[in-house]
Amino acid sequence: MIRFRDVTKHYPRSGTALADVSFHVRKAEFVFLTGPSGAGKTTVLKLVHMEAAPTEGEVIISRFSSTRIRRREIPQLRRRVGFVFQDFRLLERFTAAENIAFALQVTGANRSAIRSKVMRLLDHVGLASRASAYPAELSGGERQRVAIARALATDPLVLLADEPTGNLDERASLGVFDLFKQLNSLGTAVILATHDATLLRRHRETRVLELEGGRLVYDSGAAAAQPPDGSTGDSSIFELVRDGQPMDRDGQPMDSGAKQGSGSERGGTAP
Amino acid sequence: MRPFREALISLVRRPVLAALSVTSIGLSLFILGLFGLTAHNISKALAAVEEKVEIVAYLRDEIDEAQLRLVRSEIGAFPEVESVEYVSKTEALYNASRELAEFSDVFPDVEVNPLPASLEVRLLPGQRDPHTVGTVAARISGYEFIDEVRFGREWVNRIHTLRRIAGGTALIVGGSFALVAMLLVGTTVRMSIHARSTEIAIMENVGATAGFIQRPFLAEGLISGLAGGLLALALTFAAYRLLDRAVMAVLWLPDLWIVAGILGGGVLGMLSAGRSVRRELKGLYAI
Numbered sequence: 001m002i003r004f005r006d007v008t009k010h011y012p013r014s015g016t017a018l019a020d021v022s023f024h025v026r027k028a029e030f031v032f033l034t035g036p037s038g039a040g041k042t043t044v045l046k047l048v049h050m051e052a053a054p055t056e057g058e059v060i061i062s063r064f065s066s067t068r069i070r071r072r073e074i075p076q077l078r079r080r081v082g083f084v085f086q087d088f089r090l091l092e093r094f095t096a097a098e099n100i101a102f103a104l105q106v107t108g109a110n111r112s113a114i115r116s117k118v119m120r121l122l123d124h125v126g127l128a129s130r131a132s133a134y135p136a137e138l139s140g141g142e143r144q145r146v147a148i149a150r151a152l153a154t155d156p157l158v159l160l161a162d163e164p165t166g167n168l169d170e171r172a173s174l175g176v177f178d179l180f181k182q183l184n185s186l187g188t189a190v191i192l193a194t195h196d197a198t199l200l201r202r203h204r205e206t207r208v209l210e211l212e213g214g215r216l217v218y219d220s221g222a223a224a225a226q227p228p229d230g231s232t233g234d235s236s237i238f239e240l241v242r243d244g245q246p247m248d249r250d251g252q253p254m255d256s257g258a259k260q261g262s263g264s265e266r267g268g269t270a271p
Numbered sequence: 272m273r274p275f276r277e278a279l280i281s282l283v284r285r286p287v288l289a290a291l292s293v294t295s296i297g298l299s300l301f302i303l304g305l306f307g308l309t310a311h312n313i314s315k316a317l318a319a320v321e322e323k324v325e326i327v328a329y330l331r332d333e334i335d336e337a338q339l340r341l342v343r344s345e346i347g348a349f350p351e352v353e354s355v356e357y358v359s360k361t362e363a364l365y366n367a368s369r370e371l372a373e374f375s376d377v378f379p380d381v382e383v384n385p386l387p388a389s390l391e392v393r394l395l396p397g398q399r400d401p402h403t404v405g406t407v408a409a410r411i412s413g414y415e416f417i418d419e420v421r422f423g424r425e426w427v428n429r430i431h432t433l434r435r436i437a438g439g440t441a442l443i444v445g446g447s448f449a450l451v452a453m454l455l456v457g458t459t460v461r462m463s464i465h466a467r468s469t470e471i472a473i474m475e476n477v478g479a480t481a482g483f484i485q486r487p488f489l490a491e492g493l494i495s496g497l498a499g500g501l502l503a504l505a506l507t508f509a510a511y512r513l514l515d516r517a518v519m520a521v522l523w524l525p526d527l528w529i530v531a532g533i534l535g536g537g538v539l540g541m542l543s544a545g546r547s548v549r550r551e552l553k554g555l556y557a558i
Contacts, residue, residue: 049476071481078478089473093284105273106479154478 001027001157001189002048007057009043009214017043019214020057025191027157030184031221032200033193035211041193044211045160048191049081050074062157079107082151082188086163088143090135096146097122097131103153121149125179141172148179158189165196173199277487278494281463288466289495292459292540296499297506299452300536303445304507304524307532308514310441312522317437321430324399326392326408326422332360334388334416342414343390351398351407356391360384387418401428449539452499456543460492464551471552481552488548489541496540500533 002025009018018040025031033041046052047059050069059066064077090099097118104114122128125145135143144164151159161180165173177199184190194200200208207221282289328346330339339357347355358366363386394407404422412420464471474484507524515521524532 075478075480075483078476083476089469089476091470091473102473103477106474106477106483150477 001025001029001062002191003058003060004044004047005058005060007047007054007059009040009047009052010055016214018047018054018211021211021214021216022057023209023216023219025158025189028184028187028189029221030181030190030206031192032203032206032208033191033211034195034200034208035217036195039211040214041195041211042162043214044209045083045162045191045193048158048160049083050077075106079154080157082148082154082156082159084144084147084151084159084161084164086166088135088140088147088167090143090146090150092135095132095134096127096138096142096149099135099146100150100153103150107154117153121152122146124152125149139172140168141175144168144172144176145179148176148183152183152188156188158191159183161190161192163194163196164192165194165199170198177203274486274490275494278490281467281487281491282494285463285466288459288462292456292463292495293498293502295455295459296452296496296536296540297502299448299455300500300503300532300539301506301510302448304503304532305510306441306444306448307524307528308507308511308521310437311524311528313437314434315522317430317434318396320426321396321399324394324404324423324426324430326394326404326411326420328390328392328411328414328417329387329419329421330389331416331418332387338416342416345414346390346392346411349407349410351394351403353393353395356393358389358391360386360388363388400431452539453543453546456492456495456499456540457547459495460488460544460547461551463491464488464548485545485548485552489544492540492542492544493537494540495544496537497533498536499540500536503536504529504533 004021004023007018007021008016010016021040021044033044035041043052047054047066048061050059050061050064050066053066061077062080064073069077091102094102100118100121101114104117109117119128119131122131125148127142127145127149130138130142133142135146138146144167148159148164159180164180165176168176173196180190180192208218209216209221210218330342334342343355343357346352361384364384367386390411392407392411394404398404398407408420408422411417471484511521511523
């Protein structure tokens with residue numbers, strides 16, 4: 001569903017943000033995108049959202065390709081790709097319900113359809129009782145839930161989340177993460193950019209793409225996503241490799257011969 | 272309706288910015304309105320003077336009734352001619368005695384009327400420029416029974432020059448003020464776009480089309496322009512009343528000018544908003 005083919009991204013001022021990155025995210029898959037600050041995580045999300053075009057290579061999202069997409073098709077793509085930010089980006093002058101409705105108005109939906117969908121989405125994220133609250137009256141976790149509901153308003157194929165728990169305390173983070181997992185289990189793919197090691201440790205079964213200096217240095221699901229022999233593959237036979245060295249989940253070198261990659265778990269999120 | 276609802280909300284939420292925008296258009300159009308008022312009054316005064324532009328063709332004494340009828344009807348059939356009036360020798364003498372009061376005592380005693388009969392030829396409005404008047408006069412003087420043709424060439428030339436100056440000044444002053452108004456509206460719309468940058472970013476983010484994002488700003492420009500036009504109308508009317516009462520009798524603007532002024536304000540507001548929106552949002556979906 002989302003495919004990066006030898007993608008390189010140069011910015012005129014800041015230089016190379018991504019270098020020769022390739023990966024494939026399947027429908028309804030959950031992927032952590034990790035790496036230190038400046039590694040290229042946000043650039044990957046921007047390329048998926050087509051806020052930027054690759055300098056080299058190709059990004060494919062569903063039927064849209066970065067090499068062929070027309071300017072007027074980008075809004076259509078954006079409706080299929082929900083985006084959740086660390087700073088929520090809610091409109092302070094709108095209530096929770098109005099913030100979600102705002103995303104539906106752009107699709108030209110009629111008022112009654114918007115009203116019922118907004119209530120359904122608020123219910124879905126556990127905020128039905130806070131519909132008329134303004135962002136300033138909501139906790140950080142609640143704000144992020146409103147932002148997630150807004151991102152879901154257009155029934156996206158994939159949710160992109162850029163450090164969505166970065167501004168939240170641990171309890172709120174867990175709640176928001178559980179919500180992402182729940183949405184994923186209902187069929188929405190999720191690409192969650194984070195450098196929260198605790199979160200990664202807690203969810204070892206989830207596929208991880210690790211970037212460093214703009215290069216993809218680790219893909220725990222590479223085997224499942226792109227079996228080298230072309231078969232559907234049993235991912236448990238593939239080692240996690242970083243710079244040619246087998247690694248453990250915490251990024252520590254493993255003994256040669258050690259095997260990693262809980263294929264059965266990945267299989268559950270990457271049908 | 273959404274663009275207008277959004278535009279009204281935006282204007283109400285930022286009253287200072289909205290007032291600045293409306294006032295700038297209003298003042299610019301007020302200046303145009305004042306100029307329009309002056310131009311209209313000058314134009315009316317010139318038209319009244321122009322009304323008096325006529326060609327007088329003096330007839331030879333030997334012309335008979337049939338020849339007079341023929342020459343009158345032929346001149347009357349010229350496409351530029353509005354009317355042809357015959358002034359007999361007796362009427363000419365009577366007119367002269369009325370107009371030249373100091374000789375009024377002399378005229379009844381003259382044995383031979385020295386004044387010729389004439390045809391007073393009035394041209395249609397729009398045909399009173401020096402070239403047309405000269406051409407028609409030359410054509411009339413070609414008739415055998417016409418002795419001499421006079422049409423006040425100096426007057427015609429002066430009136431026509433005045434008209435051209437008035438028209439040119441209106442164009443230059445009007446154009447300059449329209450440009451200033453456009454720049455001011457453009458600036459306020461740009462400020463409005465900046466004030467709503469978060470909203471625009473979110474709209475982009477959730478897949479709003481460029482048109483969807485731009486339309487409320489165009490509506491905002493249109494509303495500001497129309498409101499500015501109404502403000503200018505009110506100010507111009509106040510100025511007219513003041514002039515009419517305190518200085519001299521002044522004519523009010525024609526209805527068509529008023530409607531054109533208000534609509535012009537709307538178009539001006541929308542055009543300048545469109546220019547700013549295009550400039551500010553040119554990065555929209557530009558990958």
